[in-house]
Amino acid sequence: MSAPALSTVRVGDELAPLTRTVSQEQINAYAEASGDFNPIHVDADFAVAVGLPGTIAHGLLEMGILAEALSRWAGSADRLMSLEVRFSKPLVAGGTITCTGRVVAVDEAEGIATLDVEAVSDRGERVLTNGRATVRLSG
Amino acid sequence: MSAPALSTVRVGDELAPLTRTVSQEQINAYAEASGDFNPIHVDADFAVAVGLPGTIAHGLLEMGILAEALSRWAGSADRLMSLEVRFSKPLVAGGTITCTGRVVAVDEAEGIATLDVEAVSDRGERVLTNGRATVRLSG
Numbered sequence: 661m662s663a664p665a666l667s668t669v670r671v672g673d674e675l676a677p678l679t680r681t682v683s684q685e686q687i688n689a690y691a692e693a694s695g696d697f698n699p700i701h702v703d704a705d706f707a708v709a710v711g712l713p714g715t716i717a718h719g720l721l722e723m724g725i726l727a728e729a730l731s732r733w734a735g736s737a738d739r740l741m742s743l744e745v746r747f748s749k750p751l752v753a754g755g756t757i758t759c760t761g762r763v764v765a766v767d768e769a770e771g772i773a774t775l776d777v778e779a780v781s782d783r784g785e786r787v788l789t790n791g792r793a794t795v796r797l798s799g
Numbered sequence: 800m801s802a803p804a805l806s807t808v809r810v811g812d813e814l815a816p817l818t819r820t821v822s823q824e825q826i827n828a829y830a831e832a833s834g835d836f837n838p839i840h841v842d843a844d845f846a847v848a849v850g851l852p853g854t855i856a857h858g859l860l861e862m863g864i865l866a867e868a869l870s871r872w873a874g875s876a877d878r879l880m881s882l883e884v885r886f887s888k889p890l891v892a893g894g895t896i897t898c899t900g901r902v903v904a905v906d907e908a909e910g911i912a913t914l915d916v917e918a919v920s921d922r923g924e925r926v927l928t929n930g931r932a933t934v935r936l937s938g
Contacts, residue, residue, distance in 0.1 A: 689831040
C-alpha cells in the first residue's frame with residue numbers, strides 16, 4: 661500500500677470503497693477477541709426472538725472495517741489518528757458493508773487530512789453515519 | 800446490567816473503570832475477525848525489528864474495550880450511539896488497559912448523555928485520548 665503524499669491530497673478526494681461480507685464466523689471471532697458474547701451477536705434464535713432479522717455484527721467490528729478502508733488509503737494503520745462514528749443501523753450476519761470516505765480538509769502545516777466517512781449495507785441501510793477521521797499524511 | 804435512569808445521571812458521574820489485559824491470543828482473534836494480519840500485531844520478531852517493544856494490539860480492539868466500559872454503564876451495547884477516540888500510544892501484547900469516563904453533558908429532552916472517555920496502559924501511557932461518547936439513557 662502506498663500512502664498519498666501530502667502535496668497530492670485534495671479536498672474532494674475519495675477513498676476506494678471497501679466492501680466486506682461479514683460472516684457469522686467473523687462475528688464469533690470478534691466475540692472471542694472482545695469478550696462480548698451478547699446473544700444478539702452469537703445466538704440466532706435469541707436475535708430473532710428480540711425482533712432482529714438475525715444475529716448482528718458488533719458495532720466495533722463494523723468500525724474496524726471502516727478503519728481498514730482508511731488504513732489502505734493512508735498506507736498503514738498507524739497513520740489513522742482518530743476516528744468517530746455514529747452506530748445507526750445494525751448489520752446482519754452474512755450481510756455486506758461498503759465503507760466510503762471523502763477528504764473534507766487538508767492541514768498542510770500539520771500534515772493531516774480530515775475525511776467524512778460512512779458505511780452502508782447491501783440492504784441499503786446506513787450502518788455507520790456521521791463519521792469523521794483524521795489521517796497523518798506522508799511527505 | 801442495569802441502565803442508569805435519565806433522571807439520576809448528573810454531569811460529573813464516572814464510569815466504573817474497566818481494566819483488561821490484552822493477550823496475544825485476543826490480538827490473534829481480532830486479526831481473524833478483522834482480516835488485519837499486519838505483522839506488528841502478530842509477529843513479535845517483526846514488531847521488535849521495527850522498533851516496537853513487542854507486538855501491539857489493534858487500535859480498534861482497544862476501542863472495543865472502551866465501548867464495553869460504556870455499554871456496561873449504559874446497560875446494553877445498543878445504547879452506545881457514537882464513539883470517537885484518538886489513537887495516541889500503542890498497547891503491547893500482554894499489557895493492561897484501563898478505560899475511564901465521565902459525564903460531561905446530559906440532554907434531558909433527548910435522553911442522551913455525553914461522556915469524555917480515555918484509556919491508559921499499565922505503563923502509564925495514554926493509549927486512547929480525546930475520547931467522546933454519546934449514550935442513550937433509559938426512562
